[in-house]
Amino acid sequence: MTENLEQIAGSIRKVALEAVYNGRSGHPGGSLSIADMLAVLYFDEMNVKPDDPDWKQRDRFVLSKGHACPALYAALALKGYMPVEEAKTLRKIDSRMEGHPDAAIPGVDAPSGSLGMGLSQGLGMAMGARIQGLDFRTYVILGDGDMQEGNTWEAIMAAGHHKMDSLVALYDSNKLQGDAPVETQMNMGNVVDKVSTFGWHTISIDGHDVDALKAALAEARATKGRPTFIQADTVKGKGVSFMEDVLYWHGSVTMSDAEIGDALKELEHV
Amino acid sequence: MFDGQTIEFWSEGEQVSVRDAFGRILVAQAAVRKDWMLLDADVAGGTGAKPLVQAHPDRVVQFGIAEQNMMAAAGGMADTGIIPVVSTFAAFGCMRAHEQFRTAIAYPGRNVKLCCSHHGIDVGPDGATAQMFEDLATMRAIPGVTVISPADANEFMLAFKAILDHDGPVYMRIGRSATPVVYSGNHDFRIGKAHRLREGKDVSIIATGVMVARALEAADTLAKEGISARVVNMATIKPIDAAEVIACATETGGIVTAEDHNVYGGLGSAVAECTAQNVPAKMKFVSIQDRFGKSGEHDELPALFGIAADDVAAACRYLVG
Numbered sequence: 399m400t401e402n403l404e405q406i407a408g409s410i411r412k413v414a415l416e417a418v419y420n421g422r423s424g425h426p427g428g429s430l431s432i433a434d435m436l437a438v439l440y441f442d443e444m445n446v447k448p449d450d451p452d453w454k455q456r457d458r459f460v461l462s463k464g465h466a467c468p469a470l471y472a473a474l475a476l477k478g479y480m481p482v483e484e485a486k487t488l489r490k491i492d493s494r495m496e497g498h499p500d501a502a503i504p505g506v507d508a509p510s511g512s513l514g515m516g517l518s519q520g521l522g523m524a525m526g527a528r529i530q531g532l533d534f535r536t537y538v539i540l541g542d543g544d545m546q547e548g549n550t551w552e553a554i555m556a557a558g559h560h561k562m563d564s565l566v567a568l569y570d571s572n573k574l575q576g577d578a579p580v581e582t583q584m585n586m587g588n589v590v591d592k593v594s595t596f597g598w599h600t601i602s603i604d605g606h607d608v609d610a611l612k613a614a615l616a617e618a619r620a621t622k623g624r625p626t627f628i629q630a631d632t633v634k635g636k637g638v639s640f641m642e643d644v645l646y647w648h649g650s651v652t653m654s655d656a657e658i659g660d661a662l663k664e665l666e667h668v
Numbered sequence: 669m670f671d672g673q674t675i676e677f678w679s680e681g682e683q684v685s686v687r688d689a690f691g692r693i694l695v696a697q698a699a700v701r702k703d704w705m706l707l708d709a710d711v712a713g714g715t716g717a718k719p720l721v722q723a724h725p726d727r728v729v730q731f732g733i734a735e736q737n738m739m740a741a742a743g744g745m746a747d748t749g750i751i752p753v754v755s756t757f758a759a760f761g762c763m764r765a766h767e768q769f770r771t772a773i774a775y776p777g778r779n780v781k782l783c784c785s786h787h788g789i790d791v792g793p794d795g796a797t798a799q800m801f802e803d804l805a806t807m808r809a810i811p812g813v814t815v816i817s818p819a820d821a822n823e824f825m826l827a828f829k830a831i832l833d834h835d836g837p838v839y840m841r842i843g844r845s846a847t848p849v850v851y852s853g854n855h856d857f858r859i860g861k862a863h864r865l866r867e868g869k870d871v872s873i874i875a876t877g878v879m880v881a882r883a884l885e886a887a888d889t890l891a892k893e894g895i896s897a898r899v900v901n902m903a904t905i906k907p908i909d910a911a912e913v914i915a916c917a918t919e920t921g922g923i924v925t926a927e928d929h930n931v932y933g934g935l936g937s938a939v940a941e942c943t944a945q946n947v948p949a950k951m952k953f954v955s956i957q958d959r960f961g962k963s964g965e966h967d968e969l970p971a972l973f974g975i976a977a978d979d980v981a982a983a984c985r986y987l988v989g
Contacts, residue, residue, distance in 0.1 A: 454749060458744075458747070501747075502776070508747065508776070509776050510771075515768055515771060518740030518743075520744060521741045523748055525729060526744065526745045526750050529729075529745075530748065530750065536744075549736040553740075553741070555732070555734065
């Protein structure tokens with residue numbers, strides 16, 4: 399299963415990059431850093447029905463860092479929500495694959511792209527489950543930019559206060575934001591400590607280790623009375639050597655024929 | 669259409685704050701509908717929702733003073749099938765959390781009802797920071813959002829029932845000051861449908877919210893002078909009732925709009941957009957003339973800001989003269 403999840407993560411990376419290449423713009427770096435999380439969520443953790451995307455009791459997923467949607471569309475396509483070829487029609491005028499997540503896309507549970515609103519939407523979904531006595535769980539992937547938005551901290555405060563234990567935040571800590579490294583642009587210090595003081599259960603892991611991701615999600619599931627915050631230490635551009643830890647590939651960028659060729663070749667060997 | 673059993677109306681001529689109607693209809697609807705929740709940001713005492721908090725605390729979700737989170741969470745909650753009724757002051761709901769409403773609610777067309785108090789100089793002594801003059805403009809600018817400003821406490825209760833039945837994002841104003849009851853009880857309130865309160869042929873006054881009572885008062889004054897003024901309650905600002913606007917433009921000598929809102933982007937603009945594209949008409953806007961508010965009693969401020977009944981009458985005389 400672990401091997402399979404790694405293969406799926408590789409496929410997510412390939413489809414996401416082909417989408418950015420076809421779309422002639424997009425954000426590859428942050429798409430690659432969340433590929434392993436998406437593989438584990440969609441192919442191991444979450445209870446969803448691709449043939450019934452609006453199933454009321456489905457587990458919910460919110461990609462708060464919406465610019466990484468090439469990876470989300472890839473995961474949804476590989477899961478069966480849409481043809482894989484459609485996921486590669488990113489940002490085209492005759493395509494559903496909007497430049498940032500549109501809730502009209504099958505499997506996309508929330509709009510995003512304006513940082514800071516994803517955790518709140520996930521909180522609202524978790525509250526909806528509790529109010530109606532439904533047992534679905536809600537997962538939100540946050541990026542470094544999300545952690546700088548005040549709205550995210552309002553959501554952290556409220557989720558802790560309301561003891562929303564069906565809510566899981568996965569923080570894709572890839573340490574590079576749009577224009578500069580996080581450390582120089584707006585250093586947030588120890589994020590896990592801060593979140594912990596708001597009443598969250600916190601876990602720190604390697605965000606590319608699928609076994610660690612599975613274990614952390616299992617631990618979250620077993621945690622009662624507190625939401626769980628998983629700080630996933632990641633590498634921006636993970637899986638493509640010339641993109642790893644290189645700010646330029648945050649995007650939005652256009653990929654050349656040579657670049658997509660080299661990238662896909664590297665990913666073939668995963 | 670309405671279940672009159674669940675609404676206890678005030679009597680015509682009484683002075684009632686629309687906030688009291690908000691509390692009353694929330695409690696009444698809590699008993700008959702289980703599909704909505706009130707989302708509050710520590711201002712239930714100010715918005716009028718307190719009676720629900722006291723009678724049905726299980727129907728309230730508390731967000732503390734953090735409106736951006738409340739608004740985006742409402743979007744997520746709506747995705748699960750609950751109708752969130754989000755309530756706060758207009759400055760916070762329509763500006764601070766405006767982008768959350770736009771992106772997390774309106775863009776996906778989620779079924780959220782935003783009901784805000786504290787708009788216009790109707791707020792009174794709290795002064796400029798709490799007196800939101802821009803809410804109709806900011807909410808009207810978002811695609812697909814229905815914008816409603818009821819004339820009085822009784823109409824508010826009818827409108828509240830209607831917005832719960834309506835699928836889609838809605839913004840509705842909750843008046844604060846004690847306001848004359850214009851409607852004695854049930855009337856055929858429909859979203860998007862203007863209500864002609866008085867016939868007239870010389871000029872039309874298209875008013876919304878607290879200005880409807882002042883428009884009626886102005887029409888009485890004008891009648892004594894021999895001027896026949898039509899009075900229309902435009903409770904729904906968006907979508908505007910274009911047929912009624914066109915009728916006023918063609919059947920009377922001009923249109924005076926009356927609103928407790930800045931001159932830009934509210935009712936006057938909405939009516940002018942309609943006339944300009946269909947049947948150009950002489951118009952005057954009775955509204956706040958691009959300035960910030962100030963402290964004062966709600967019955968002192970209208971004259972200072974040019975939106976008293978006398979100002980409506982003067983605008984009508986200008987068009988007729």
